[in-house]
Amino acid sequence: MNSLRRFVDKIKPNFEKGGRFAYLQSTFEAFETFLFVPDTVTKKGVHIRDAMDMKRTMIVVVIALLPALLFGMWNTGFQNSLAIGIERALLENFWFGFLKVFPILVVSYVVGLGTEFIFAQIRGHEVNEGYLVSGILIPMVLPVDIPLWMVAVATIFAVIIGKEVFGGTGMNILNPALTARAFLFFAYPTHMSGDLVWIKGLMKGEGIIDGFSGATALGQAAIMEPILNTSGNAMSAMDMFIGTIPGSIGETSGLAILIGALFLVFTGVGSWKIMLSVFAGGAFMGLILNAFGENALMDIPFWHHLMLGGFAFGAVFMATDPVSAAQTGRGKWIYGFLIGFMAIIIRVLNPAFPEGVMLAILLMNVFAPLIDHYVIESHIKRRLRRARVSTNENSI
Amino acid sequence: MSKVIKIRKGLDIKLKGTADKIISKAEPAFSYAVKPIDFPGITPRLAARPDDKVKAGSVLFFDKLRPEIKFTSPVSGVVKAVNRGERRRILEVVVESDGKNESLDFKAGDPNDLSREEVRQKILDAGLWPAIRQRPYAVIARHRNEPKAIFISGFDTSPLAPDMDYIIKGQNSFFQTGINALKKLTRGEVHLSLNSAYPPSDVFTGARGVRIHYFKGPHPAGNPGIQIHHIDPVNKGDMVWYVQPQEVIMIGRLFETGKYDASRTIALTGSEVKKPRYYKVISGTSIESLVAGNVNGGNLRYISGNALTGTRINKIGYLGYYDSQLTVLPEGDHYEMFGWIAPGFRKFSNSHSFPTWLSPGKEYRIDTNLKGGVRPFVLTGDYEKVLPMNIYPMQLLKSILVDDIDKMEALGIYEVGEEDFALCEFVCTSKIEIQSIIRQGIDLMIKELE
Numbered sequence: 045m046n047s048l049r050r051f052v053d054k055i056k057p058n059f060e061k062g063g064r065f066a067y068l069q070s071t072f073e074a075f076e077t078f079l080f081v082p083d084t085v086t087k088k089g090v091h092i093r094d095a096m097d098m099k100r101t102m103i104v105v106v107i108a109l110l111p112a113l114l115f116g117m118w119n120t121g122f123q124n125s126l127a128i129g130i131e132r133a134l135l136e137n138f139w140f141g142f143l144k145v146f147p148i149l150v151v152s153y154v155v156g157l158g159t160e161f162i163f164a165q166i167r168g169h170e171v172n173e174g175y176l177v178s179g180i181l182i183p184m185v186l187p188v189d190i191p192l193w194m195v196a197v198a199t200i201f202a203v204i205i206g207k208e209v210f211g212g213t214g215m216n217i218l219n220p221a222l223t224a225r226a227f228l229f230f231a232y233p234t235h236m237s238g239d240l241v242w243i244k245g246l247m248k249g250e251g252i253i254d255g256f257s258g259a260t261a262l263g264q265a266a267i268m269e270p271i272l273n274t275s276g277n278a279m280s281a282m283d284m285f286i287g288t289i290p291g292s293i294g295e296t297s298g299l300a301i302l303i304g305a306l307f308l309v310f311t312g313v314g315s316w317k318i319m320l321s322v323f324a325g326g327a328f329m330g331l332i333l334n335a336f337g338e339n340a341l342m343d344i345p346f347w348h349h350l351m352l353g354g355f356a357f358g359a360v361f362m363a364t365d366p367v368s369a370a371q372t373g374r375g376k377w378i379y380g381f382l383i384g385f386m387a388i389i390i391r392v393l394n395p396a397f398p399e400g401v402m403l404a405i406l407l408m409n410v411f412a413p414l415i416d417h418y419v420i421e422s423h424i425k426r427r428l429r430r431a432r433v434s435t436n437e438n439s440i
Numbered sequence: 441m442s443k444v445i446k447i448r449k450g451l452d453i454k455l456k457g458t459a460d461k462i463i464s465k466a467e468p469a470f471s472y473a474v475k476p477i478d479f480p481g482i483t484p485r486l487a488a489r490p491d492d493k494v495k496a497g498s499v500l501f502f503d504k505l506r507p508e509i510k511f512t513s514p515v516s517g518v519v520k521a522v523n524r525g526e527r528r529r530i531l532e533v534v535v536e537s538d539g540k541n542e543s544l545d546f547k548a549g550d551p552n553d554l555s556r557e558e559v560r561q562k563i564l565d566a567g568l569w570p571a572i573r574q575r576p577y578a579v580i581a582r583h584r585n586e587p588k589a590i591f592i593s594g595f596d597t598s599p600l601a602p603d604m605d606y607i608i609k610g611q612n613s614f615f616q617t618g619i620n621a622l623k624k625l626t627r628g629e630v631h632l633s634l635n636s637a638y639p640p641s642d643v644f645t646g647a648r649g650v651r652i653h654y655f656k657g658p659h660p661a662g663n664p665g666i667q668i669h670h671i672d673p674v675n676k677g678d679m680v681w682y683v684q685p686q687e688v689i690m691i692g693r694l695f696e697t698g699k700y701d702a703s704r705t706i707a708l709t710g711s712e713v714k715k716p717r718y719y720k721v722i723s724g725t726s727i728e729s730l731v732a733g734n735v736n737g738g739n740l741r742y743i744s745g746n747a748l749t750g751t752r753i754n755k756i757g758y759l760g761y762y763d764s765q766l767t768v769l770p771e772g773d774h775y776e777m778f779g780w781i782a783p784g785f786r787k788f789s790n791s792h793s794f795p796t797w798l799s800p801g802k803e804y805r806i807d808t809n810l811k812g813g814v815r816p817f818v819l820t821g822d823y824e825k826v827l828p829m830n831i832y833p834m835q836l837l838k839s840i841l842v843d844d845i846d847k848m849e850a851l852g853i854y855e856v857g858e859e860d861f862a863l864c865e866f867v868c869t870s871k872i873e874i875q876s877i878i879r880q881g882i883d884l885m886i887k888e889l890e
Contacts, residue, residue, distance in 0.1 A: 049775055077813060081779035084810040085772050089858075089875040090865045091747045092453070092599075092769065095787035095794050097812020099780035101819060101869055104793045170813055214816030214870075311793040315821060371820040372832060420835055424850040427830070431675035 052076055070164040074171035102176040104313045108304035109180050109361065115300040116293040117141035120188050123243045123290055129253040141188075144244050145293055148183040148195050155196045156182070159203040163212070174213030174220070174367075178202065181221035181361060184294025185354065185402075186228070187241040194232055198224040218409045219368045222402055229399065237398070239263055242290035258290050262353050265341045266395035284351040295357040298350075305360040314364040317373065318380040322359035325384025326350050333392050341392045349388055358401035359384065368409040372419040379415050383408045444636045445670050447657030449828040451790050451863050453599040455747065456803045457768075459707035459716040461606055466719050467729040468539065472515050473532040473758035474500050474724055478751070479570055480879060481579040481886060482509070484530050492519045497544035497566050497700035500533045509580060512567025514702035514724045516542040532758060541722075543699035551621035551695050559624040563691060566700040570761060571687035572625075575665065575674045577882050578857030581681045589628040589672050591682040592619075594644045595635040595655075597662035598746040598862075602707035602764050604685055605641035607718065611689045612643045618692030622683065623649050633667040644685075660828065665860040669829045674855050686764055706759065710743075710768035711805040712736045721759070727766055728756045739771040741808050748862035749875070772809025780812070790826070790867045815870040823874075826863035829855065833864050837874060840881030845888055848881055858882075 058064045059072035076082070077099075086093060121137030132140065156179045157171075164171040182199060206223035207216045229236045239259035240246045246258045257264075261271045261279055273279040273289055283289050287297025295301075308314030330346025337343045349355060354362075363369060363383050370379035383404045390400030397403060476484040483504040488494060495516040503509045513519075517538040525531045546566050551559050560583060563569050572581040572590075581587070595604050608615065623630055629651050634640045636654035645652070653671055655661045664682040674680055683691075686704045693701045702723035709716050714734050721730070727742060743750035744760040747767050751760050759766060784794045788804040796802075823833035831852040839847035858875035865874035 048777070080775035080777050081809070081811060082813065083773045083775050084813075085741075085808045086810055087873075089873045090862055091741060091743055091750065091752070091767075091808050092455075092806045092866065093809070093811045093871065094791070094867045094869075095784055095789040095811050096791040096867070096869050097780060097871065098815045098818060098869055099812065100791075100793055103781055170815075172815065174818075212816070214818045312791050312822075313793065313819075366820045367818055369820070371834060373821065373824065376821075416835075420832060420851075423830075423832060427850065427852065430673065 049080065052079065067165070070169060070171055071161050074161065074164070077170075098173045099176075101313055102173040104311050105177045105308065105361070106180055108307045108314070109177075109184065109294070111300035111303045112294045112297060112357065113145075113180065113184060114138075115287055115297040116184060116295075117145050119287060119296055120144050120244055120293065122288060123258070124245055127243050127246055127253065127256050127258060129256075140244075144188050145183065147192060148186065148188075148190065148293075149180065151192050151195045152182045152199050153179040155199045156203050159200055159208075163203075163208045167212075169212070172213035174207070175203065178207075178220045178224075182224045185221060185225045185292050185357070185362075187236065188244045188293050189241045189246065190228070190235055194228055194235060198228045201227045214367055216367055217413075218406055219362055219365045222362055222406055222409075225402055226406060229402070237263075242292070260290050260353065260398070261344075261348075262341075262391065262398035265344060266398055270340070271344075281348060281351070284348060292354060292357075295354040298356050301356045301360050308360065308364070314360065315366070315369070315376055317376040318364045318369055318383075319359050321377045321380030322363050322384040322387075323350055325381035325386075326355060326359075326388050327384070328381075329385045329388035333388065341395060344392075349391070353391065354399060354401045355384075355387060358387070358405055362401075362405050363408075368412065370412040370415045370419075372416050372423075375412070375415045375419045378419075379408055379412055382411070444654045444656050445667075447655060447661040447666065447670075447828045449825055450597075450658035450660055451826050451867070452597070452658045453747070453788065453806075453866070454801075454803045455599045455709075455769075456711035456805045457709050457713055457716045458600055458803075459602065459709050459718055461603070462717045463705065464715075464717045464719055466721065469537070469721070469726040469729050471520060471534055471536050471726045471758075472513070472517075472722065472724040473534045473726070474511050474513070475532045475758065475760060476501065476511070476530050477532075478761040479511075479580055481577070481883070484511070486522065486530070486533070488513075488519045488533070490519050490521055493517075494519055494535060495542050495544045496702065497546065499567065500535070501530070503580075506583070508564050508583060509569050510564065510567050511570060512700060514700075514722050516540050534758075543701065546694060546698050546700065548698035549695055551617065551624055554624065556624045559621050562694065563621065566694050568687070568691055568694060568700070571690065572622075572681050572683050574679055574681050575668055575857065576679070576854035577886055578665070578859070579882075579886070582679070585679055587626050587628065587679045587681040589680050590622050590626050590630045591664050591668055591671070591680060592622075592630065592632045592650070592685060592688060593662055593664045593667055593682070594632055594640060594685055595662045596746075596764075597635075597659035598748055599659070600707070600709035600765070600767060601662070601746060602705070602709075602718070605638075605644070607705035607707075607764065608641060608643050608685050608689060610643075611692075612646060614689045614692030614696060615643050615685070616647055616692065617695050618688035618690070619647055619649055621691050621695055622688065626681070631667070631671055633662075633664075633671070635662070657828070660826075660860055660863060663857075663860055665855065665857045666828055669855055676849060676854060678854070684762065684764070687762075704764060706763070707765045708734070708768075709765060710747075712738070712740050712768040712770055723759065723761060725759050726756060727753065727759060730766065731755055731768065735768050739773060741769050741771050743767040743769065747806075748866060749859045770805065770807040772807030772811075774809070776809075790822075810871055812869070812871050814872065817870055817872070819869045822867050822869065823861075823864040826867055827860065829860065831856065833861065833874075836881075837872075837877050840877050840884070843884060845885065848885065853881055853885055 120141030202224035206220035243258040285298040386404035387401040484501040487499040515537040574581040632650040745763040836851040
């Protein structure tokens with residue numbers, strides 16, 4: 045450790061003002077602070093600080109995402125093995141998926157961080173940690189058959205339009221990872237929806253057994269077919285919960301997401317208020333639709349909805365993004381509930397958009413400041429009432 | 441016992457180095473100082489020059505805007521120096537003690553027999569008025585006004601805080617006289633807040649003429665700002681005053697003896713102190729004799745006050761006017777490899793992402809490292825967990841940052857002092873200097889409204 049520190053100290057002057065590579069200062073700083081927590085001490089105000097910082101916060105989210113990511117890699121292999129009709133061992137499936145998913149991850153991180161570094165450089169500020177999370181979220185909400193260049197284009201779009209134009213992490217209005225997904229969804233719909241994209245190899249159709257369908261549960265329900273799993277049997281709630289169904293890389297397993305959710309709630313990094321209220325909103329709308337039950341989609345039991353598609357993933361990892369969510373406690377309840385509510389409405393009543401969750405979250409991202417505004421206004425009204433009550437008391 | 445007010449939000453930061461309950465004798469210090477920077481919002485005008493002979497109670501400087509508010513020498517001796525900082529701002533007026541501790545005679549008198557005017561004048565003359573502060577704004581009380589109530593917090597919950605009951609032991613009579621004097625200053629009530637966690641000293645419980653409240657909960661339950669908020673909150677146009685117990689005692693002594701006697705008991709605390717103990721000193725003392733030979737090696741930070749709200753001084757610096765505590769902590773000017781991802785068993789955090797929660801009773805040696813880089817506001821809901829007030833902290837801070845006076849007023853700027861937000865600053869993931877933002881907002885309010 046000391047020799048590394050000595051090396052960093054030795055090359056540091058080159059990157060400081062007047063040094064040979066002074067223009068690369070923020071890049072150097074990013075790498076340095078990645079290696080070492082800096083030696084800055086408190087100046088004004090409190091003399092001691094909580095050990096928690098932005099890097100730690102982001103790494104907690106990344107750890108929370110790992111179960112879903114690892115499961116997603118295995119499921120990629122598993123779904124593929126069903127499609128081509130061969131049996132593979134657990135690790136073989138994982139390895140197959142790893143080889144498919146890893147390049148997407150690499151592209152997302154390299155392109156995204158590259159864009160971030162360039163922006164930090166131009167603006168002369170420190171590189172923000174926000175992309176550590178966005179970089180893993182983006183691959184997890186994409187179908188595995190996505191071409192890598194699309195990942196790159198979407199990432200650049202998300203970082204620039206979703207974040208940097210507003211001033212970087214902490215200033216953005218929309219969730220950057222969902223911005224990437226929405227961009228692809230509307231720009232390249234054939235690669236983002238339908239029956240073929242969710243399973244590796246299905247699009248090119250090589251070696252696929254006859255009659256195999258890679259349609260997602262929502263895709264099948266939307267065309268009023270009974271919901272089958274990829275083995276051709278009726279899809280059970282257990283399939284949905286464990287996640288052995290087709291879908292975006294990280295979204296299928298309710299179990300893995302639940303583990304991540306518990307970790308986020310326990311560490312206090314993710315808002316349990318938002319998670320709970322998204323599920324409540326979704327269940328509420330699901331119940332209403334069940335009561336009517338006009339078609340196959342409306343008949344999906346409300347609690348199945350919470351495990352299907354990107355609902356759980358969106359509730360736990362996307363809706364809770366503190367920057368784009370509502371910021372007041374009360375606002376979080378309203379914001380979350382409306383996300384769940386809207387997601388199921390879009391999903392069921394407009395089958396062209398089975399990914400209602402994405403649209404619902406983006407929509408509520410836009411409305412979050414408005415929700416906060418009204419929460420704050422009512423808070424101010426209550427404070428004024430308190431003032432009035434006390435002046436009355438005093439005058440008596 | 442009356443109803444206990446329970447404070448649920450907050451955080452007790454457990455540091456190593458609590459003072460043992462032993463009062464040690466320290467060599468009386470040679471030099472003393474009064475520091476204008478201890479009093480936000482004043483503009484000092486010098487009344488004494490270097491080489492002037494002074495007694496305890498002689499005026500060193502006064503406030504330009506309110507010349508009646510005087511700042512007096514705590515000891516007798518000679519004015520040694522006026523130390524100035526940037527743009528010739530006066531940082532400290534240093535008095536060299538002659539060791540005799542002679543005071544000007546302000547004439548003894550029972551406050552019950554004096555008029556409000558006479559009580560006020562005596563406190564102003566002796567230089568004890570700055571001990572009385574007010575909300576709104578957390579500044580020296582505007583002496584021409586009358587507050588709706590006066591608050592005394594009988595306990596301190598900040599990190600390594602001195603045990604108030606211990607340091608006021610046996611001062612029953614002075615405390616009572618001090619209360620009597622304060623009662624003259626308001627037609628409202630004098631509120632005394634105590635900690636329900638243990639039976640408080642008879643100095644407090646035996647005090648007459650006060651309304652006693654009991655509080656229970658973590659820091660900042662001991663802050664007067666929090667207590668005011670829960671007992672009789674400050675609305676627009678209201679004014680309340682607050683005084684610390686040791687200063688109530690000084691006021692009491694002034695009325696009983698006619699002398700300005702600024703002696704007080706302080707706690708020498710912190711992980712780097714070899715023998716953390718209590719000391720009897722005079723306000724404004726140089727800390728040199730307290731810390732010499734009594735601290736560990738290495739680069740240290742000396743803090744007059746506690747680790748959250750105290751002022752940084754050097755090892756021959758002077759204790760602040762309001763401070764009953766001196767904290768010595770290790771400086772954190774070192775790098776830590778992968779510190780942000782390592783488990784961090786020796787680190788303290790309010791967040792469960794560090795294993796602090798595994799050992800709730802453990803005491804920590806926390807250094808002054810910032811522990812991360814400064815970022816924009818990102819996380820939400822963290823400040824709310826440590827601010828037991830009906831106030832939206834982040835929204836208030838943002839309204840200050842954009843100079844929106846109406847919003848600041850509506851969101852509660854009148855109720856807060858920077859010390860109430862110290863814990864928000866401590867837990868802030870973005871390492872924002874929240875206390876100075878609050879003071880910036882208060883300064884703007886004073887400038888615009890007064």
